[in-house]
Amino acid sequence: MMKDEDVDELLRRRRYEGAFGLLLDRYQEKVFRLALSILKEAGRAEEVTQDIFLKLWQALPFYDGRAALSTWLYTIARNTCYSTFRKESIRMTVAIEGRAEPSRRETLSQQAEIKQLLERLPRVQREAITLFYLEDQSIQDVAQMLDLPQGTVKSHLHRARRALADMMRS
Amino acid sequence: MDCQEAKEKLLESFDGALSPDDSRQLERHLIACPNCAEFGESLNSLDVQLREAITAPRLSPGFRAALRARIDRQPRRLWAHWLPDVACLAGSGAAILCCVFLLPFPASAVLWIGALIAAASYSVQTLVLSSLEEL
Numbered sequence: 139m140m141k142d143e144d145v146d147e148l149l150r151r152r153r154y155e156g157a158f159g160l161l162l163d164r165y166q167e168k169v170f171r172l173a174l175s176i177l178k179e180a181g182r183a184e185e186v187t188q189d190i191f192l193k194l195w196q197a198l199p200f201y202d203g204r205a206a207l208s209t210w211l212y213t214i215a216r217n218t219c220y221s222t223f224r225k226e227s228i229r230m231t232v233a234i235e236g237r238a239e240p241s242r243r244e245t246l247s248q249q250a251e252i253k254q255l256l257e258r259l260p261r262v263q264r265e266a267i268t269l270f271y272l273e274d275q276s277i278q279d280v281a282q283m284l285d286l287p288q289g290t291v292k293s294h295l296h297r298a299r300r301a302l303a304d305m306m307r308s
Numbered sequence: 309m310d311c312q313e314a315k316e317k318l319l320e321s322f323d324g325a326l327s328p329d330d331s332r333q334l335e336r337h338l339i340a341c342p343n344c345a346e347f348g349e350s351l352n353s354l355d356v357q358l359r360e361a362i363t364a365p366r367l368s369p370g371f372r373a374a375l376r377a378r379i380d381r382q383p384r385r386l387w388a389h390w391l392p393d394v395a396c397l398a399g400s401g402a403a404i405l406c407c408v409f410l411l412p413f414p415a416s417a418v419l420w421i422g423a424l425i426a427a428a429s430y431s432v433q434t435l436v437l438s439s440l441e442e443l
Contacts, residue, residue: 162372170367180365187367188375195379200437249361252354256361271362277323296319302358303350 142207154198161211162191168273169215172283175268176219186222190215212283255305263298266291309333314344318351396433400426 142164148157169190173183193214201210256264266280270291273279277295281288309317314337317330326334338345404422408415 162375166367166371167364171364174365184367184371188371188378191375192378192382196382248357252357252361267358268362271358272364292320292323295323296316299319299322299351299354303347303354306350306354 145207146203149198149201149203152199154195158191158195158198161194161207165208165211166191168279168283169211171272172212172215172269173219175265175272176216176223182222182226186219189222190218193218208282209285212285215283216285252302255302258305259298259301263294263301266294267298267302270295309337311337311341311344314338314341315347318344318348322351322355392433393430396430397426400429 145157145160148154148160166187170183170187173186173190174180177183177186190211194211197214201207205213256268259267262284265284266286269280269283270277273283277288277291280286281291284291286294314334317326317334320326321334325331338348400422404419404426407422408418411418
């Protein structure tokens with residue numbers, strides 16, 4: 139199985155094409171899921187995943203090894219997603235409001251309802267709980283992708299569960 | 309175990325398995341406390357709904373081809389990434405040598421001062437570039 143050290147070695151030998159291929163194999167789905175947890179829409183998340191890997195390709199020759207490759211890649215990914223999110227926030231707000239008609243809530247399926255409730259959580263709690271389920275319930279992976287300590291991720295998850303449980307009861 | 313502790317343990321149980329001791333204590337508390345048992349039920353039901361609602365789609369099969377096409381459309385770099393470093397060091401070296409011959413000071417002093425200034429300017433350049441990359 140490919141390790142980040144293999145990529146480091148290729149980068150040291152300036153074999154960027156090979157290193158990029160290995161990074162795609164290992165991280166493309168994870169980066170896509172991270173983008174999905176932030177942008178919430180699969181089509182947009184895929185486009186932004188392309189943007190992220192394009193930036194990665196351009197930045198590879200400048201990787202200096204000060205941060206772990208995964209940390210570096212997730213930082214590029216998060217910054218790109220947040221920047222896209224900020225640019226499109228007006229459009230997305232309109233879209234979400236359009237979907238979240240409270241008067242029609244009772245007619246929506248349970249899945250749609252829980253997705254609406256997720257929208258009402260603070261951003262970091264929503265991202266943590268979404269990634270937790272997307273990443274096969276691995277706190278370690280969520281912590282790495284959001285660049286947060288594991289204890290902080292747990293605390294966001296607990297708050298999110300409490301808030302969702304309260305919302306479901308009310 | 310009181311209710312507050314029981315609720316914390318219930319929440320923790322979704323992050324990973326509780327210790328056998330915590331599990332036993334929690335089980336005992338839930339049998340005796342209908343409020344916490346109800347809270348546990350609501351968390352279980354929430355967990356099931358979240359599992360069903362949050363599923364991971366996969367990237368489309370054309371993802372890599374589309375990415376490759378975008379990479380191929382990128383203009384090629386005009387110079388190698390190491391060239392600015394080499395140019396900076398070569399320029400500094402040339403300037404120091406000129407100063408050694410032209411300035412009316414001892415050559416060793418000019419060499420030392422020049423080397424220090426070159427090292428400082430290279431550090432500043434590296435810092436600026438790495439800050440720009442992080443942006």
